[in-house]
Amino acid sequence: MEFLLGNAEPINQEVEELSKVLIARFGLSPRKKDGNAQLHKTLLQLYERKKEANREKKPELAVLPVEEMALYAGIKRQTMYDYLRRWLDLQILKKTSFVSGGKVVMGYELNGNNLEGAFRKAESTLKGHLEASFRIIEQLQNEIKKEKLRSSGPTQEENSSQ
Numbered sequence: 001m002e003f004l005l006g007n008a009e010p011i012n013q014e015v016e017e018l019s020k021v022l023i024a025r026f027g028l029s030p031r032k033k034d035g036n037a038q039l040h041k042t043l044l045q046l047y048e049r050k051k052e053a054n055r056e057k058k059p060e061l062a063v064l065p066v067e068e069m070a071l072y073a074g075i076k077r078q079t080m081y082d083y084l085r086r087w088l089d090l091q092i093l094k095k096t097s098f099v100s101g102g103k104v105v106m107g108y109e110l111n112g113n114n115l116e117g118a119f120r121k122a123e124s125t126l127k128g129h130l131e132a133s134f135r136i137i138e139q140l141q142n143e144i145k146k147e148k149l150r151s152s153g154p155t156q157e158e159n160s161s162q
Contacts, residue, residue: 001089001129003027003089003090003126003129004027004031005025005026005027006024006025006026006027006029007025008020008021008024008025009021015044016040016044019040019041019043019044020040022040022043022115022119023039023040023043026090026092026119026122027086027090028083028086028087028090028092030083036074036075037073037074037075037079037080037083038072038073038074039073039083041072041073041074042064042069042072042073042080043115045064045068045069045072046062046064046069046093046108046109046110047110047114047115049061049062049063049064049109050062050109050110050113050114051114053109054113059098060098060100062109062110063096063097063098063105063107063108063109064107064108064109065105065106065107066080066081066084066106066107066108068107069084069108084108087108089125090121090122090125090126091111091121091122091124091125092110092111092118092119092121092122093108093109093110093111093118094108094109094110094111095107095108096108096109
């Protein structure tokens with residue numbers, strides 16, 4: 001799991017601008033310089049679907065198949081799968097399936113009742129990662145102390161000659 005958080009600030013308060021900034025700040029933007037995926041449009045569609053599903057009390061309305069996600073982002077389906085990995089790692093989206101017209105449809109939906117709920121999941125994921133990192137830092141400090149004590153203490157040869 002790799003997190004590359006961005007440091008972006010909105011220029012104005014328009015929905016498109018705010019959604020682009022959110023995508024950038026959580027490291028969900030295309031990483032290639034020439035990447036043209038408009039993932040903010042996919043995010044906005046996921047949110048609209050979730051709102052409608054909650055309003056209509058039909059959870060299947062919140063689900064967006066990968067093919068449709070790719071269409072909103074203006075990219076190919078396979079490329080969308082590549083981007084999807086980061087969304088899933090942060091737990092912003094969850095994979096789900098539903099039955100429609102007698103067949104099973106697989107897709108993804110926001111992992112919360114709204115955008116804030118979904119991004120709170122990302123917050124917990126990032127906090128968990130940071131906490132694990134700080135445990136490693138503590139281990140490292142302890143090992144450094146132990147090494148210094150071993151190297152500065154008397155050696156076995158010195159102890160046996162005394």
